[in-house]
Amino acid sequence: MLEVRLHGRGGQGLVKAAHIIVKAAVEKGKYATFIPFFGVERKGSPVYGFLRLDDKPIRLKTQVYNPDCLVVFDDTLLEEVEVFEGIKDNAVLLLNTNRMLSELALPAEVATVGLVNATDIALQQLGRNIPNTTLLGAFCRVTGWIDLDIVQKLVAAEFGPENAAACAAGYAATTLVQVR
Amino acid sequence: MARIEALTGNESAARGAALCRPDIIAAYPITPQSSVVENLARMRANGEIDAEMVEVESEHSAMSVVQGAALAGARTFTATSAQGLALMYEPYFRMSTLRLPMVMALAGREMTSPETIWGGQQDSISVREAGWIQFYVEDNQEILDIIIQGYKVAENEQVLLPVNVCYDGFYLSHLIERVEIPDQELVDQFLPPRRAEHVILDPQRPMAVDPMTPGHLLMKYRRDHLEAMQAALAVIDAVDAEFGRFFGRRYGGTIETYRLDDAEVALITIGSTTGAGKEAVDHCRAQGKKVGLIKVRVLRPFPEQRIRQALRNVRAFGVIDRSVSFGWNTGALYQEVLAALGRSGWALPSISFIGGLGGADITLDHMLAAAEQVLALAENPRYDSPTIWLD
Known part of the structure; x- marks a missing residue:
């Protein structure tokens, strides 16, 4: 089983993105679950959620404490929230940022880093700062755990062609770095 | 289809x-x-x-x-x-x-x-x-x-x-x-x-x-x-x-049992926390610890006889409640299970666990700790175990 924790801010579309990942896995005949956790629902406040992927039914209906992968929708969260708490060794990090890898202080457990300026791509493609569909493309690229074509199809059906284009752009624009 | x-x-x-x-x-x-x-x-x-x-x-x-x-x-x-x-x-x-x-x-x-x-x-x-x-x-x-x-x-x-x-x-x-x-x-x-x-x-x-x-x-x-x-x-x-x-799907009616046949102790769960309970049972079994699980699917009417039947071979049990009984300083389901046993003049060493209130999580670690507590209780039986809070 693969466990992912997603960190974002209210209004960035974290829950909708996670739903697309679950739907993409289910469409492939696999199993996935996602539980969102809100504080109080309002734009801009930190939100997070827990995603699990497996080839067999997932019985645990709990929060994720030791994620294999972190998806961070907003790099300002790095200084604000304990994003890296409990991550497994060899963890994967996907980060929406305009910073360089050398500007980031990452814990030793992180082995693979995907960096993408999803905010810029979303502003270009959608005219709005909603980075979720761009990050979906990046997630496909960084993890390889779900298929880009299925995700794009689902995004197009739910959010329209501009978002599907943002998804493809996110896939293409992600810088993948093996830090150890 | x-x-x-x-x-x-x-x-x-x-x-x-x-x-x-x-x-x-x-x-x-x-x-x-x-x-x-x-x-x-x-x-x-x-x-x-x-x-x-x-x-x-x-x-x-x-x-x-x-x-x-x-x-x-x-x-x-x-x-x-x-x-x-x-x-x-x-x-x-x-x-x-x-x-x-x-x-x-x-x-x-x-x-x-x-x-x-x-x-x-x-x-x-x-x-x-x-x-x-x-x-x-x-x-x-x-x-x-x-x-x-x-x-x-x-x-x-x-x-x-x-x-x-x-x-x-x-x-x-x-x-x-x-x-x-x-x-x-x-x-x-x-x-x-x-x-x-x-x-x-x-x-x-x-x-x-x-x-x-x-x-x-x-x-x-x-x-x-x-x-x-x-x-x-x-x-x-x-x-x-x-x-x-x-x-093609069955749930067991009023209760479901999981790996209970040769179990020495049982965890009793209700609701979504059952999945973590089953995972904990598998962890314990992998270490040779004979833990089983009873999922209470129907609280009203209470499946008194099936609960008694399910517990007949265990030496101790623990009930994981996501609610409290204000009158008993225990979880609510715990009292129901005690009543089912007591009505037949029977008692077993047991522990009431309370967790998951107000959105708090009942984690796999909580379940594993609960299983250990109940296994320990089976070794040193007593009938006055204090309520344990899963916090």
Whole structure:
């Protein structure tokens, strides 16, 4: 089983993105679950959620404490929230940022880093700062755990062609770095 | 062919209800149940269901509307949580004591105060003496399936009682996962339209319903109600078996047991935390520790005999509650299990565990620790173990 924790801010579309990942896995005949956790629902406040992927039914209906992968929708969260708490060794990090890898202080457990300026791509493609569909493309690229074509199809059906284009752009624009 | 979709718990409840072809739906949105109402309203607007949806200004009105409809012979549905259930209490009690069958989804939420909107089972646990049948489910498939089973149980002529399908707020209501949606045609065969044969309101045949009733008659009503509750135990098991023949999924009726046959100790769970319990059992078994699990699926009526039967070979047990019994300094389900044993003059060393209140998590680590505590208790039996808080 693969466990992912997603960190974002209210209004960035974290829950909708996670739903697309679950739907993409289910469409492939696999199993996935996602539980969102809100504080109080309002734009801009930190939100997070827990995603699990497996080839067999997932019985645990709990929060994720030791994620294999972190998806961070907003790099300002790095200084604000304990994003890296409990991550497994060899963890994967996907980060929406305009910073360089050398500007980031990452814990030793992180082995693979995907960096993408999803905010810029979303502003270009959608005219709005909603980075979720761009990050979906990046997630496909960084993890390889779900298929880009299925995700794009689902995004197009739910959010329209501009978002599907943002998804493809996110896939293409992600810088993948093996830090150890 | 059944369809596979990723659905949230609330979507599963709405889809399950829609498959049962209710005539009337009245519900008022409240966190964490709101998207049940939103989904049903969307299905109504899209023409996917032909139920009449009545907009109401409160949960009290929601239950009152479906109560009138049920008296007129309709199949009805509603859903609520916590404070909404509290506001609904007056017609809620009358629904069961009028012996009117229906299904109500209950997305469990902690009761205030302190102020909270998050999960817990204190809402449904607190109305366990209001005469309704109460199911507690583990995942989204079970939400959908038990809403369908629920109508079949509720409308059984030996039962004629309303049913709550209780699922944990957020941990299931907002969890999305793979759900198999059965064919409408097959559901129609399994669950034909409601045939109300007793009191049916009809403007052509005016009648008075529920007149002032003296004690000696009221006692007869109560006795019949309790007997119907007891009859429901067998009906629930039979409906589950029939559901299995139709749809290929069975849940075990009033309880489910997991790796219990040769277990020395048992964990007893209720609701979505059962999954973590089963994982903990597997961990223990991998280390040679003989731990099993009992999932209580139906709290009302309480499956007294099946619980006793399930516990007959264990040396100790622990009950994981997501609610409290204010009068006992323990979890609520714990007292139910003790009562089931005590009625047969039997006692076992046991521990009450309380966790998961107000949205708190009951983790795999909690379950593993609980299993260790119960294993230790079996080695050094005592009957006065203090309640353990999973915090």
